[in-house]
Amino acid sequence: MIKAKDGDFFISDWLRNVNTLEYLSAWETMNNPDFNYGEYAIIRQSSGTNTFKISVKEWVLKTNSIGITAQAGRYGGTYAHKDIAFNFGMWISPMFQLYIVKEYQRLKTIESDTLNLEWDIKRVLSKVNYHLHTDAILKHIIPKSTLPESKKGIEYAKEADLLNLALFGCTAKEWREANPAHAKNNLNVRDFASIHELNVMSNLQVFNSEMIKKDVSKTARYKILLKSAQEQLEQLKKIDILKAVRKQNSATYIEARNKTGDELEKLTSESILDKNKQALSDFNKKLKQGLNYNPKDEK
Template identity: 55%
Template sequence: MAKKREINVQNIPIAVVDHNNSDYISITDMIKAKKGNFFVEHWLRNRNTVEFLGIWESINNPNFNYVEFDVIKSHAGLNSFKISVKEWAAKTNAIGLIAKAGRYGGTYAHKDIAFEFGSWISPAFKLYLIKEFQRLKEIESNTHQLEWNFRRSLAATNYRIQTDAIKEKLIPWGDTPQKSDVYIYAEEADLVNLALFGLTAKQWKEQYPEIASGHKTIRDCADTHSLIVLSNLENLNAVWIRQGVGKKERYEMMREAAIDQLASLQKYLAAPSTIESPNKKKMSELLQAKK
């Protein structure tokens, strides 16, 4: 599980964690809002609960064990029926409920199931839970968007540094027509694109025409990790241009740097990328090439 976040619902702190790229909410925390001596197992005994969980798993879990589920459902609601979260997960291969020990321990439910669990506590609690969860996601979305905008601006600034190096070392300004300047700039920009994304800007537009039709570019669709590396590559390229390093050598060095830096970011920056990028497949292939 990734680092815990927290929301406050009717003065009760409730943990939210990322598990398999989905938000899971602590129903161990949530049950504190229900008056009386109740446990998650009491909710699991209910036949309606079991049927709801079965439907959710059938939609979201291709490895769900329907045979065991049918056995459990046939006993649900009986006075003798009792099952724990761990037993439920072990018998049915369920993924919607997880029981964790140690740090951030307790029972967590996928947000869809947690909202349903909120109804068992009270309709009001469920509504407040949804409201606070949405507030958390809005805050996270705004934070990540600001971060992405900053990285994009940084990359744009470094692109200017790179074009200054091109003007200084690659373009004979007194002799070269204006149309040739544009060609050389694009060629150098695509050298960086190829090293990082494995595609030129034109190839990207041809591969993702629907996205490109919305006036998006290959760099607009990069995630924050890619933009960090992009910024670094443009700086390196500017330095190597001034040093007179040839294009083939610069491409090979940038590609090696991109692979190393992406691998480092993937290892040390645990937070997943928040912007879905059509470049991800190419980035994955780039990392695989290193192995």
């Protein structure tokens, strides 16, 4: 870096700078538990005088620094961690400093655009094929439901939990109990799903709607959906749709289990029956009015 810059610059001149010493101390404090802060304080106190001078070797010897090192010999030289090298580059070149600032701003813009793109993709995927699924439930499950008329809307949530079990290994209720902090903010398992998982969920909605039309039992449907979800996720892992779009949160998932028909019925029912009765009543009023089912109504 020194050779690339016109003029006589020496690392010892850079080390004489009070701001340099404070920067090095801050870096060592963050990354080096064995940094000798007492010796640094002595060096810092001596800096600023006309006679003050310190070499890299002296700095390392006195402070036990690990961020910068110097070696003599044919293949020797002074080397530093990139965090420190950037600081040195900005000291010898205002233009280099400006490039660093511009590059930081560019990367932050890309990061922001990526997060917005992920939000848009998730919003679309969460709705794709949703109406196909609810339409199949309305036409083929609701008429056969043994629940009271005022509670038949529960069937929608039970089928949604069947998909949750197949893909995430837990019902909405189980996830809320495992993630109480997120549940308090009205977030659910699908809010933390990856792009691949939401893509699979969209496919499962179509698959399940077709099986519902064919009157396949809940136990059989669960086994088929579980196998399909596992196979699809395995294949999608090999495809990086958007490198920058990743799962953003590691909220608790519950390991998938093989469940019998009775267990499925119990889980999907219990996940709903503990909800507010008034909310269910409001939901059924909307259902009778011919409005589309919205998961937010479960609240």
